[in-house]
Amino acid sequence: MNRVLYSGNRNASSWAFRAWLALKEQNIAFKEIIIDIRRPQRWKNLAEIGEFSPPAAVPVLNDDGFIIFDSNAIMEYASELGANSLLPLDIKARAKARSLVAWQHSTFGRICPCLYFESAFYPDKKSLSADEIQAIEKVYSIWEDSISQFSGEYLVGDYSLADIMFVPSVIRLTSHFQPDERWPNVQHWVNILLERPFIKEWLDDAYQLEPIYLPGYRNDL
Template sequence: MSRILYSGTRNASSWAFRAWLALREQGIAFEERIVDIRKPQRFENLARIAVFSPPAAVPVLVDDDVVIHDSLAIMEYASELGASPLLPADIRDRARARALLAWVHSGLSGLCGRLSFESAFYPQRRRMTAQEQAEAGRILAACQQALVHSGGPYLCGALSLADLAFVPVLWRLFAHDVDASAWPHAVDWSERLLSRPTVREWLHEAEVLPPVYLDDYEP
Protein backbone atom coordinates (compact mmCIF):
# COMPACT_ATOMS: atom_id res chain seq x y z
CA MET A 1 0.00 0.00 0.00
CA SER A 2 1.20 3.48 -0.88
CA ARG A 3 -0.42 6.53 0.74
CA ILE A 4 1.27 9.88 0.07
CA LEU A 5 0.15 13.33 1.16
CA TYR A 6 1.61 16.11 -0.96
CA SER A 7 1.59 18.91 1.56
CA GLY A 8 2.85 22.50 1.47
CA THR A 9 5.30 24.84 3.14
CA ARG A 10 4.32 24.78 6.82
CA ASN A 11 3.86 28.55 7.25
CA ALA A 12 2.11 29.08 3.91
CA SER A 13 -0.32 26.20 3.43
CA SER A 14 -3.41 26.34 5.62
CA TRP A 15 -5.36 23.96 3.38
CA ALA A 16 -2.66 21.30 3.64
CA PHE A 17 -2.65 21.90 7.40
CA ARG A 18 -6.32 20.90 7.57
CA ALA A 19 -5.86 17.73 5.52
CA TRP A 20 -2.76 16.77 7.52
CA LEU A 21 -4.61 17.31 10.80
CA ALA A 22 -7.49 15.05 9.79
CA LEU A 23 -5.12 12.24 8.82
CA ARG A 24 -3.01 12.61 11.97
CA GLU A 25 -5.98 12.87 14.33
CA GLN A 26 -7.31 9.63 12.82
CA GLY A 27 -3.98 7.87 13.31
CA ILE A 28 -3.72 7.10 9.59
CA ALA A 29 -0.26 6.18 8.35
CA PHE A 30 0.98 8.16 5.36
CA GLU A 31 4.16 9.46 3.77
CA GLU A 32 4.32 13.25 3.59
CA ARG A 33 6.08 15.05 0.76
CA ILE A 34 6.29 18.78 1.43
CA VAL A 35 6.05 20.89 -1.71
CA ASP A 36 7.79 24.26 -1.47
CA ILE A 37 5.09 26.72 -2.53
CA ARG A 38 7.13 29.89 -1.98
CA LYS A 39 7.85 32.08 -4.98
CA PRO A 40 9.46 31.70 -7.45
CA GLN A 41 9.89 27.94 -7.08
CA ARG A 42 6.18 27.35 -6.44
CA PHE A 43 5.35 27.52 -10.17
CA GLU A 44 7.77 24.77 -11.18
CA ASN A 45 6.91 22.65 -8.16
CA LEU A 46 3.15 22.89 -8.69
CA ALA A 47 3.61 22.10 -12.37
CA ARG A 48 4.93 18.72 -11.23
CA ILE A 49 1.78 18.23 -9.15
CA ALA A 50 -0.31 19.02 -12.24
CA VAL A 51 0.99 15.84 -13.87
CA PHE A 52 -1.31 13.77 -11.63
CA SER A 53 -3.66 16.32 -10.05
CA PRO A 54 -5.81 18.60 -12.25
CA PRO A 55 -5.93 21.64 -9.89
CA ALA A 56 -2.09 21.77 -9.69
CA ALA A 57 -2.27 22.66 -6.01
CA VAL A 58 -1.66 21.17 -2.60
CA PRO A 59 -2.82 19.27 -0.68
CA VAL A 60 -3.19 16.10 -2.69
CA LEU A 61 -3.58 12.65 -1.20
CA VAL A 62 -2.55 9.72 -3.40
CA ASP A 63 -3.78 6.46 -1.89
CA ASP A 64 -2.61 3.72 -4.24
CA ASP A 65 -4.45 4.57 -7.47
CA VAL A 66 -6.87 7.07 -5.91
CA VAL A 67 -5.99 10.76 -6.24
CA ILE A 68 -7.87 13.10 -3.88
CA HIS A 69 -7.08 16.70 -4.74
CA ASP A 70 -9.16 18.82 -2.39
CA SER A 71 -8.57 19.48 1.31
CA LEU A 72 -12.20 18.94 2.28
CA ALA A 73 -12.38 15.68 0.31
CA ILE A 74 -9.18 14.51 2.02
CA MET A 75 -10.63 15.39 5.43
CA GLU A 76 -13.82 13.45 4.78
CA TYR A 77 -11.81 10.52 3.40
CA ALA A 78 -9.70 10.51 6.57
CA SER A 79 -12.85 10.63 8.68
CA GLU A 80 -14.25 7.55 6.95
CA LEU A 81 -10.92 5.71 6.83
CA GLY A 82 -10.19 6.04 10.55
CA ALA A 83 -11.65 3.98 13.36
CA SER A 84 -13.77 6.81 14.80
CA PRO A 85 -15.42 9.08 12.20
CA LEU A 86 -14.82 12.80 12.64
CA LEU A 87 -18.40 13.68 11.75
CA PRO A 88 -21.35 13.26 14.13
CA ALA A 89 -23.52 10.17 13.84
CA ASP A 90 -26.75 12.15 14.24
CA ILE A 91 -28.01 13.44 10.88
CA ARG A 92 -28.83 16.93 12.19
CA ASP A 93 -25.55 17.35 14.04
CA ARG A 94 -23.72 16.08 10.97
CA ALA A 95 -25.50 18.68 8.85
CA ARG A 96 -24.44 21.41 11.30
CA ALA A 97 -20.84 20.23 11.11
CA ARG A 98 -20.91 20.14 7.32
CA ALA A 99 -22.43 23.63 7.19
CA LEU A 100 -19.53 24.98 9.28
CA LEU A 101 -17.07 23.07 7.10
CA ALA A 102 -18.56 24.57 3.96
CA TRP A 103 -18.39 28.07 5.44
CA VAL A 104 -14.68 27.68 6.16
CA HIS A 105 -14.06 26.11 2.75
CA SER A 106 -15.69 29.08 1.01
CA GLY A 107 -13.29 31.50 2.72
CA LEU A 108 -15.46 32.90 5.52
CA SER A 109 -16.66 35.82 3.39
CA GLY A 110 -13.12 36.72 2.37
CA LEU A 111 -11.68 37.37 5.83
CA CYS A 112 -8.99 34.72 5.50
CA GLY A 113 -7.83 36.19 2.21
CA ARG A 114 -7.09 39.52 3.89
CA LEU A 115 -5.56 38.00 7.02
CA SER A 116 -3.38 35.45 5.28
CA PHE A 117 -2.05 32.35 6.99
CA GLU A 118 1.46 33.53 6.10
CA SER A 119 1.00 36.81 7.96
CA ALA A 120 0.20 35.03 11.22
CA PHE A 121 3.90 34.11 11.39
CA TYR A 122 5.28 37.60 10.71
CA PRO A 123 7.34 39.13 13.54
CA GLN A 124 5.40 42.38 13.04
CA ARG A 125 1.69 42.10 12.32
CA ARG A 126 -0.75 44.86 11.53
CA ARG A 127 -3.81 45.67 13.58
CA MET A 128 -7.13 44.28 12.40
CA THR A 129 -9.42 46.80 10.77
CA ALA A 130 -12.84 47.53 12.26
CA GLN A 131 -14.45 45.54 9.45
CA GLU A 132 -12.14 42.57 10.03
CA GLN A 133 -12.85 42.67 13.76
CA ALA A 134 -16.59 42.71 13.04
CA GLU A 135 -16.27 39.74 10.68
CA ALA A 136 -14.12 37.90 13.22
CA GLY A 137 -16.77 38.57 15.83
CA ARG A 138 -19.41 37.04 13.60
CA ILE A 139 -17.27 33.91 13.23
CA LEU A 140 -16.61 33.62 16.95
CA ALA A 141 -20.28 34.24 17.76
CA ALA A 142 -21.32 31.41 15.42
CA CYS A 143 -18.79 29.08 17.00
CA GLN A 144 -19.94 30.03 20.50
CA GLN A 145 -23.52 29.33 19.49
CA ALA A 146 -22.50 25.87 18.23
CA LEU A 147 -20.62 25.19 21.46
CA VAL A 148 -23.60 26.17 23.60
CA HIS A 149 -25.88 23.98 21.49
CA SER A 150 -23.57 20.94 21.68
CA GLY A 151 -22.50 21.47 25.29
CA GLY A 152 -18.84 21.31 24.18
CA PRO A 153 -16.02 20.78 24.51
CA TYR A 154 -15.97 21.00 20.69
CA LEU A 155 -18.38 22.40 18.13
CA CYS A 156 -20.39 19.19 17.83
CA GLY A 157 -19.54 17.75 21.22
CA ALA A 158 -16.71 15.41 20.27
CA LEU A 159 -13.84 16.58 18.08
CA SER A 160 -14.97 16.81 14.44
CA LEU A 161 -13.77 17.95 11.04
CA ALA A 162 -15.51 21.27 11.72
CA ASP A 163 -13.12 21.97 14.60
CA LEU A 164 -10.06 21.00 12.57
CA ALA A 165 -11.15 23.22 9.68
CA PHE A 166 -11.17 26.24 11.99
CA VAL A 167 -7.64 25.71 13.35
CA PRO A 168 -5.82 27.88 10.75
CA VAL A 169 -8.58 30.50 11.07
CA LEU A 170 -8.16 30.75 14.82
CA TRP A 171 -4.39 30.93 14.46
CA ARG A 172 -4.82 33.91 12.11
CA LEU A 173 -7.27 35.72 14.36
CA PHE A 174 -5.40 35.38 17.62
CA ALA A 175 -2.07 36.16 15.95
CA HIS A 176 -3.67 39.48 14.95
CA ASP A 177 -4.91 40.15 18.50
CA VAL A 178 -8.60 39.67 17.86
CA ASP A 179 -10.81 41.00 20.64
CA ALA A 180 -12.67 37.83 21.60
CA SER A 181 -13.72 38.88 25.10
CA ALA A 182 -17.44 38.75 24.23
CA TRP A 183 -17.27 35.03 23.40
CA PRO A 184 -15.61 33.22 26.33
CA HIS A 185 -16.79 29.75 25.25
CA ALA A 186 -15.20 30.32 21.83
CA VAL A 187 -11.98 31.46 23.51
CA ASP A 188 -11.81 28.31 25.65
CA TRP A 189 -12.52 26.18 22.58
CA SER A 190 -9.81 27.98 20.60
CA GLU A 191 -7.24 27.41 23.33
CA ARG A 192 -8.25 23.77 23.57
CA LEU A 193 -7.85 23.27 19.82
CA LEU A 194 -4.59 25.18 19.43
CA SER A 195 -3.01 23.20 22.26
CA ARG A 196 -3.69 19.79 20.71
CA PRO A 197 -0.39 17.91 20.11
CA THR A 198 -0.98 17.58 16.37
CA VAL A 199 -1.67 21.30 16.01
CA ARG A 200 1.38 22.23 18.09
CA GLU A 201 3.59 19.92 16.00
CA TRP A 202 2.67 21.66 12.73
CA LEU A 203 2.86 25.16 14.21
CA HIS A 204 6.22 24.50 15.87
CA GLU A 205 7.68 23.51 12.51
CA ALA A 206 6.07 26.55 10.87
CA GLU A 207 7.31 29.04 13.45
CA VAL A 208 10.99 28.29 12.82
CA LEU A 209 10.76 28.83 9.04
CA PRO A 210 11.65 32.14 7.36
CA PRO A 211 8.48 34.24 6.98
CA VAL A 212 6.77 34.17 3.59
CA TYR A 213 6.10 37.84 2.91
CA LEU A 214 3.19 38.84 0.71
CA ASP A 215 3.22 42.06 -1.30
CA ASP A 216 -0.25 43.25 -0.23
CA TYR A 217 0.35 43.03 3.52
CA GLU A 218 1.52 46.10 5.43
CA PRO A 219 2.18 45.89 9.18
Protein backbone atom coordinates in the same frame (compact mmCIF):
# COMPACT_ATOMS: atom_id res chain seq x y z
CA MET B 1 4.39 2.64 2.49
CA ASN B 2 2.12 3.27 -0.51
CA ARG B 3 0.16 6.22 0.93
CA VAL B 4 1.69 9.62 0.19
CA LEU B 5 0.41 13.08 1.07
CA TYR B 6 1.77 15.93 -1.03
CA SER B 7 1.77 18.82 1.39
CA GLY B 8 3.16 22.35 1.48
CA ASN B 9 5.23 24.77 3.53
CA ARG B 10 4.18 24.67 7.18
CA ASN B 11 3.80 28.45 7.38
CA ALA B 12 1.89 28.83 4.12
CA SER B 13 -0.12 25.75 3.20
CA SER B 14 -3.29 26.04 5.27
CA TRP B 15 -5.24 23.60 3.08
CA ALA B 16 -2.55 20.94 3.35
CA PHE B 17 -2.56 21.53 7.12
CA ARG B 18 -6.21 20.47 7.23
CA ALA B 19 -5.67 17.27 5.23
CA TRP B 20 -2.51 16.38 7.17
CA LEU B 21 -4.29 16.96 10.48
CA ALA B 22 -7.28 14.77 9.62
CA LEU B 23 -4.96 11.90 8.64
CA LYS B 24 -2.89 12.34 11.81
CA GLU B 25 -5.91 12.52 14.10
CA GLN B 26 -7.18 9.26 12.59
CA ASN B 27 -3.81 7.53 13.13
CA ILE B 28 -3.52 6.82 9.41
CA ALA B 29 0.05 6.10 8.36
CA PHE B 30 1.39 8.06 5.40
CA LYS B 31 4.56 9.45 3.92
CA GLU B 32 4.65 13.21 3.45
CA ILE B 33 6.30 15.04 0.57
CA ILE B 34 6.45 18.79 1.14
CA ILE B 35 6.13 20.90 -1.99
CA ASP B 36 7.70 24.35 -1.82
CA ILE B 37 4.86 26.74 -2.74
CA ARG B 38 6.85 29.93 -2.22
CA ARG B 39 7.25 32.24 -5.20
CA PRO B 40 8.78 31.97 -7.78
CA GLN B 41 9.32 28.19 -7.61
CA ARG B 42 5.63 27.76 -6.72
CA TRP B 43 4.48 27.65 -10.35
CA LYS B 44 6.99 25.05 -11.53
CA ASN B 45 6.41 22.83 -8.51
CA LEU B 46 2.62 22.97 -8.74
CA ALA B 47 2.77 22.34 -12.49
CA GLU B 48 4.50 19.05 -11.66
CA ILE B 49 1.67 18.23 -9.23
CA GLY B 50 -0.72 18.98 -12.08
CA GLU B 51 0.69 16.05 -14.02
CA PHE B 52 -1.30 13.69 -11.77
CA SER B 53 -3.82 15.96 -9.98
CA PRO B 54 -6.26 18.13 -11.98
CA PRO B 55 -6.21 21.25 -9.69
CA ALA B 56 -2.37 21.41 -9.75
CA ALA B 57 -2.41 22.30 -6.06
CA VAL B 58 -1.68 20.79 -2.68
CA PRO B 59 -2.82 18.81 -0.81
CA VAL B 60 -3.02 15.62 -2.83
CA LEU B 61 -3.25 12.13 -1.35
CA ASN B 62 -1.92 9.21 -3.38
CA ASP B 63 -3.24 6.08 -1.73
CA ASP B 64 -1.51 3.22 -3.55
CA GLY B 65 -2.09 4.88 -6.92
CA PHE B 66 -5.57 6.20 -6.14
CA ILE B 67 -5.46 10.01 -6.29
CA ILE B 68 -7.59 12.13 -3.97
CA PHE B 69 -7.29 15.88 -4.38
CA ASP B 70 -8.84 18.75 -2.41
CA SER B 71 -8.51 19.05 1.36
CA ASN B 72 -12.20 18.46 2.00
CA ALA B 73 -12.19 15.16 0.13
CA ILE B 74 -9.04 14.02 1.92
CA MET B 75 -10.55 14.94 5.29
CA GLU B 76 -13.73 12.97 4.54
CA TYR B 77 -11.63 10.04 3.34
CA ALA B 78 -9.58 10.11 6.55
CA SER B 79 -12.76 10.27 8.62
CA GLU B 80 -14.12 7.13 6.95
CA LEU B 81 -10.79 5.30 6.82
CA GLY B 82 -10.02 5.74 10.52
CA ALA B 83 -11.41 3.68 13.38
CA ASN B 84 -13.77 6.43 14.55
CA SER B 85 -15.59 8.91 12.35
CA LEU B 86 -14.72 12.59 12.61
CA LEU B 87 -18.38 13.45 11.99
CA PRO B 88 -21.08 13.30 14.69
CA LEU B 89 -23.58 10.45 14.82
CA ASP B 90 -26.49 12.83 15.39
CA ILE B 91 -27.96 13.87 12.04
CA LYS B 92 -28.38 17.55 12.96
CA ALA B 93 -24.92 17.86 14.49
CA ARG B 94 -23.49 16.14 11.41
CA ALA B 95 -25.32 18.56 9.12
CA LYS B 96 -24.05 21.51 11.15
CA ALA B 97 -20.49 20.18 10.97
CA ARG B 98 -20.75 19.84 7.20
CA SER B 99 -22.26 23.33 6.96
CA LEU B 100 -19.31 24.80 8.85
CA VAL B 101 -16.83 22.86 6.71
CA ALA B 102 -18.55 24.11 3.56
CA TRP B 103 -18.48 27.71 4.81
CA GLN B 104 -14.73 27.60 5.31
CA HIS B 105 -14.28 25.85 1.97
CA SER B 106 -16.38 28.35 0.02
CA THR B 107 -16.63 31.94 1.26
CA PHE B 108 -14.81 32.17 4.60
CA GLY B 109 -11.69 33.45 2.85
CA ARG B 110 -13.50 36.72 2.21
CA ILE B 111 -13.31 37.46 5.93
CA CYS B 112 -10.26 39.67 6.52
CA PRO B 113 -8.64 38.56 3.25
CA CYS B 114 -5.44 40.48 4.00
CA LEU B 115 -4.86 38.39 7.12
CA TYR B 116 -3.28 35.53 5.22
CA PHE B 117 -2.38 32.30 7.00
CA GLU B 118 1.23 33.36 6.40
CA SER B 119 0.65 36.52 8.43
CA ALA B 120 0.04 34.51 11.59
CA PHE B 121 3.80 33.89 11.64
CA TYR B 122 4.88 37.50 11.09
CA PRO B 123 6.71 38.76 14.20
CA ASP B 124 5.20 42.23 13.82
CA LYS B 125 1.44 42.25 13.33
CA LYS B 126 -0.39 45.12 11.72
CA SER B 127 -3.12 47.12 13.45
CA LEU B 128 -6.56 45.99 12.38
CA SER B 129 -9.12 48.27 10.81
CA ALA B 130 -12.55 48.75 12.39
CA ASP B 131 -14.07 46.64 9.60
CA GLU B 132 -11.62 43.80 10.23
CA ILE B 133 -12.34 43.82 13.95
CA GLN B 134 -16.08 43.82 13.30
CA ALA B 135 -15.74 40.89 10.89
CA ILE B 136 -13.75 38.84 13.41
CA GLU B 137 -16.21 39.66 16.19
CA LYS B 138 -19.04 38.34 14.03
CA VAL B 139 -17.14 35.08 13.42
CA TYR B 140 -16.47 34.67 17.15
CA SER B 141 -20.18 35.14 17.85
CA ILE B 142 -21.09 32.46 15.31
CA TRP B 143 -18.56 30.05 16.81
CA GLU B 144 -19.81 30.88 20.32
CA ASP B 145 -23.41 30.11 19.32
CA SER B 146 -22.46 26.79 17.74
CA ILE B 147 -20.51 25.60 20.78
CA SER B 148 -23.38 26.63 23.05
CA GLN B 149 -25.96 24.90 20.85
CA PHE B 150 -24.26 21.50 21.09
CA SER B 151 -23.17 21.77 24.74
CA GLY B 152 -19.65 20.48 24.27
CA GLU B 153 -16.11 21.82 24.13
CA TYR B 154 -15.96 21.84 20.34
CA LEU B 155 -18.05 23.36 17.56
CA VAL B 156 -20.60 20.54 17.31
CA GLY B 157 -19.99 18.80 20.62
CA ASP B 158 -17.07 16.44 20.10
CA TYR B 159 -13.95 17.11 18.03
CA SER B 160 -14.88 16.87 14.36
CA LEU B 161 -14.01 17.83 10.82
CA ALA B 162 -15.56 21.22 11.53
CA ASP B 163 -12.88 21.98 14.13
CA ILE B 164 -10.11 20.68 11.87
CA MET B 165 -11.35 22.76 8.96
CA PHE B 166 -11.22 25.97 11.01
CA VAL B 167 -7.80 25.43 12.63
CA PRO B 168 -5.86 27.64 10.16
CA SER B 169 -8.51 30.36 10.39
CA VAL B 170 -8.41 30.20 14.18
CA ILE B 171 -4.66 30.71 13.99
CA ARG B 172 -4.74 33.62 11.54
CA LEU B 173 -7.60 35.45 13.31
CA THR B 174 -6.57 34.93 16.94
CA SER B 175 -2.97 35.87 16.18
CA HIS B 176 -4.32 39.34 15.36
CA PHE B 177 -7.33 39.65 17.68
CA GLN B 178 -7.85 37.39 20.68
CA PRO B 179 -11.39 36.44 21.78
CA ASP B 180 -12.26 38.05 25.10
CA GLU B 181 -14.84 37.43 27.82
CA ARG B 182 -17.67 38.14 25.40
CA TRP B 183 -17.03 34.71 23.91
CA PRO B 184 -16.12 32.38 26.82
CA ASN B 185 -16.81 29.20 24.87
CA VAL B 186 -14.61 30.36 22.03
CA GLN B 187 -11.83 31.23 24.46
CA HIS B 188 -11.93 27.69 25.87
CA TRP B 189 -12.26 26.10 22.44
CA VAL B 190 -9.26 27.98 21.06
CA ASN B 191 -7.17 27.02 24.08
CA ILE B 192 -7.90 23.28 23.88
CA LEU B 193 -7.70 23.28 20.08
CA LEU B 194 -4.23 24.79 19.97
CA GLU B 195 -3.02 22.38 22.66
CA ARG B 196 -3.85 19.31 20.59
CA PRO B 197 -0.54 17.48 19.95
CA PHE B 198 -0.68 17.34 16.16
CA ILE B 199 -1.66 20.99 15.85
CA LYS B 200 1.26 21.91 18.11
CA GLU B 201 3.57 19.73 16.03
CA TRP B 202 2.68 21.54 12.81
CA LEU B 203 2.90 24.98 14.42
CA ASP B 204 6.21 24.24 16.12
CA ASP B 205 7.66 23.53 12.68
CA ALA B 206 5.96 26.57 11.14
CA TYR B 207 7.34 29.03 13.68
CA GLN B 208 10.89 27.86 12.95
CA LEU B 209 10.64 28.85 9.29
CA GLU B 210 11.46 32.23 7.81
CA PRO B 211 8.23 34.21 7.41
CA ILE B 212 6.78 34.43 3.93
CA TYR B 213 5.84 38.06 3.35
CA LEU B 214 3.04 38.68 0.87
CA PRO B 215 1.90 42.01 -0.61
CA GLY B 216 -1.24 43.68 0.68
CA TYR B 217 -0.82 42.86 4.36
CA ARG B 218 0.79 46.16 5.24
CA ASN B 219 2.08 48.99 3.12
CA ASP B 220 5.70 48.36 4.07
CA LEU B 221 5.61 44.64 3.24
